[in-house]
Structures are given as structure tokens and as C-alpha cells.
Amino acid sequence: MRIIIADCTAHYSGRLHATLPLARRVVLIKADNSVLIFSELGSYKPLNWMAAPCTLKEITTDQLDTSYIDLTQDIGQAPELIIRAAAQKSDDVLEVVFQQIISDQTVDLGTDPGLSKDGVEEHLQELLAEQITRVGDGVRLIRREFPTPIGPVDIMAVDEQGKHIAIEIKRHGGIDGVEQLTRYVQLLNRDPLLAPVRGVFAAQTITPQARTLAEDRGFTCLLLDYDEMKGTQDGLLRLF
Incomplete structure (x- = not known):
């Protein structure tokens, strides 16, 4: 440099x-x-x-x-x-x-190891998969990155009644994320082995417009507190 x-x-x-x-x-x-x-x-x-x-x-x-x-x-x-x-x-x-x-x-800066990001969507997905009951009591994980012809669903789960739940995870939830979840749910509901499939839109923040659209389409909105979820994972007692 x-x-x-x-x-x-x-x-x-x-x-x-x-x-x-x-x-x-x-x-x-x-x-x-x-x-x-x-x-x-x-x-x-x-x-x-x-x-x-x-x-x-x-x-x-x-x-x-x-x-x-x-x-x-x-x-x-x-x-x-x-x-x-x-x-x-x-x-x-x-x-x-x-x-x-x-x-x-x-100045010779040498080889840079790259940026290590904390709290990205992959980390949120991993934590929510481990703490899947945040979606609801009795909910069980099927798998992460559930494959579909139009791309993987972040998390696929089933509720206590055995009904499938498609979960889309974003750091900041906007209308585009809701549209993405809509496409997944519509496609999955064509499969008689999966239907009925309901959607959950999970994010650290969700815009008012995205929340309105999600709820209008019958999806549940779930706010994720990354720090709190991470604290639960490492077993530390956190007051805030």
C-alpha cells in the first residue's frame, strides 16, 4: 500500500x-x-x-x-x-x-484474513434452530436450509400438531423479505405431503410496512434479540 x-x-x-x-x-x-x-x-x-x-x-x-x-x-x-x-x-x-x-x-500490509461478522443472518438462523421453541411451544426443527426449486427456506419446522412452518430470517425485515417468504409458502403448499404450511417472518427489526404485509398474508412476525439469544446459547445469565 x-x-x-x-x-x-x-x-x-x-x-x-x-x-x-x-x-x-x-x-x-x-x-x-x-x-x-x-x-x-x-x-x-x-x-x-x-x-x-x-x-x-x-x-x-x-x-x-x-x-x-x-x-x-x-x-x-x-x-x-x-x-x-x-x-x-x-x-x-x-x-x-x-x-x-x-x-x-x-507499507506492506500482508495478507488480510477478512472481516469476521457477528450477528449476520447465518448466525440468527443457527441460534433460532437451536432455540426453535421461540417460534412456539412444542415446535420442532426439521432442518435448516430446507431445499425448494426456488431456493432454500431458512428453517423448516413443525408445530405440536404436526403442521409445517416455513421460517424466513432477516437481520432487517422489509417488504422484500415478506415477498420471499410468500413465494416459499405458496410453493410448499402445492406439496400434499407438506401442506398446510404457514409462514413465520423472523428478524431483528421489522418495518411497519413489512409487518402489515406479513400479517395480511397470514404470517407470524417474530422479533429476534441476537444478544439475548447468544446469551442463552453460552449459558450466561444476562439481566438486559
């Missing part, structure tokens, strides 16, 4: 045209040659960038020719460095003109 702190301008051309006027910024150049420009304030997203795959060309002051006259006019003096990133699959070009470089460092 190359990290450059500098007073710079930047111009993006190709499918769109965008210009960053002279200001002090951080420019990151990754091992895959992608270039990202950040400011001190504002969004976590870069102000501008060129994603890989792309090729890089560096031009120092003594290599400048007339093709870069326009780039130097706005800053009033020859730049210390120009980095030109050109996309390989399009005509897009990002040109960063460094007037004054404050810091230029290259």
Missing part, C-alpha cells in the same frame, strides 16, 4: 468528467494499482477513485512535456509528480497532479 499525503488536484475523464481542485488530500495506491483519493472530512467513501484492473504511469517534473501544460496552469508551478491511472476495460482515466508532497510511504 502506497500512502501519499499531498497538495494535489485530480481530473477524471471518460464516461464522466470530474475535477478536484487543489487541496491537501490522502491518496492510496493499492497493490492491484487501484487509486483512491480521500479528504479529511466528509464521507468514508473516497472523493474519486480508479478501480482495478488499471495501469499506472508516474511522471516526474523532469519528464513533463507539453501534454501536461494545462494541468500545471491551475497550480501555478510545475508539479512534483503526476500519477495517471488508466482503466483496462474502458477509456476512463484518473490523473492526480501532486503540487507538494508532504509524505510518501509504502
Whole structure:
């Protein structure tokens, strides 16, 4: 990872045209040659960038020719460095003109193990399968990822009367999740060995619109408290 702190301008051309006027910024150049420009304030997203795959060309002051006259006019003096990133699959070009470089460092970050997420849908599914009676007394688990021709149902269970329950799990339950559960229940109810199948829409949060739609279609809404469920799993006594 190359990290450059500098007073710079930047111009993006190709499918769109965008210009960053002279200001002090951080420019990151990754091992895959992608270039990202950040400011001190504002969004976590870069102000501008060129994603890989792309090729890089560096031009120092003594290599400048007339093709870069326009780039130097706005800053009033020859730049210390120009980095030109050109996309390989399009005509897009990002040109960063460094007037004054404050810091230029290259750091080997090594191999990143990746982000470990806690509380994702897979974890909610695992916990609810282990604590299936949260769906109702006497409910028993059939299996997780119950296969159907249009995709797996998160959890399939049966109630104390032996009737099947299809459970769709989301972190944040919206209308799309209810529509997904609707498709599963409609398909499963065509199978005489499973019908009647009722639906349960389970999520950490459920929007009012999704709740209204789910209940209108005869589904039960179940709010999941991940921290509380996880506490039950590890056997710890939690007051809140």
C-alpha cells in the first residue's frame, strides 16, 4: 500500500468528467494499482477513485512535456509528480497532479484474513434452530436450509400438531423479505405431503410496512434479540 499525503488536484475523464481542485488530500495506491483519493472530512467513501484492473504511469517534473501544460496552469508551478491511472476495460482515466508532497510511504500490509461478522443472518438462523421453541411451544426443527426449486427456506419446522412452518430470517425485515417468504409458502403448499404450511417472518427489526404485509398474508412476525439469544446459547445469565 502506497500512502501519499499531498497538495494535489485530480481530473477524471471518460464516461464522466470530474475535477478536484487543489487541496491537501490522502491518496492510496493499492497493490492491484487501484487509486483512491480521500479528504479529511466528509464521507468514508473516497472523493474519486480508479478501480482495478488499471495501469499506472508516474511522471516526474523532469519528464513533463507539453501534454501536461494545462494541468500545471491551475497550480501555478510545475508539479512534483503526476500519477495517471488508466482503466483496462474502458477509456476512463484518473490523473492526480501532486503540487507538494508532504509524505510518501509504502507499507506492506500482508495478507488480510477478512472481516469476521457477528450477528449476520447465518448466525440468527443457527441460534433460532437451536432455540426453535421461540417460534412456539412444542415446535420442532426439521432442518435448516430446507431445499425448494426456488431456493432454500431458512428453517423448516413443525408445530405440536404436526403442521409445517416455513421460517424466513432477516437481520432487517422489509417488504422484500415478506415477498420471499410468500413465494416459499405458496410453493410448499402445492406439496400434499407438506401442506398446510404457514409462514413465520423472523428478524431483528421489522418495518411497519413489512409487518402489515406479513400479517395480511397470514404470517407470524417474530422479533429476534441476537444478544439475548447468544446469551442463552453460552449459558450466561444476562439481566438486559
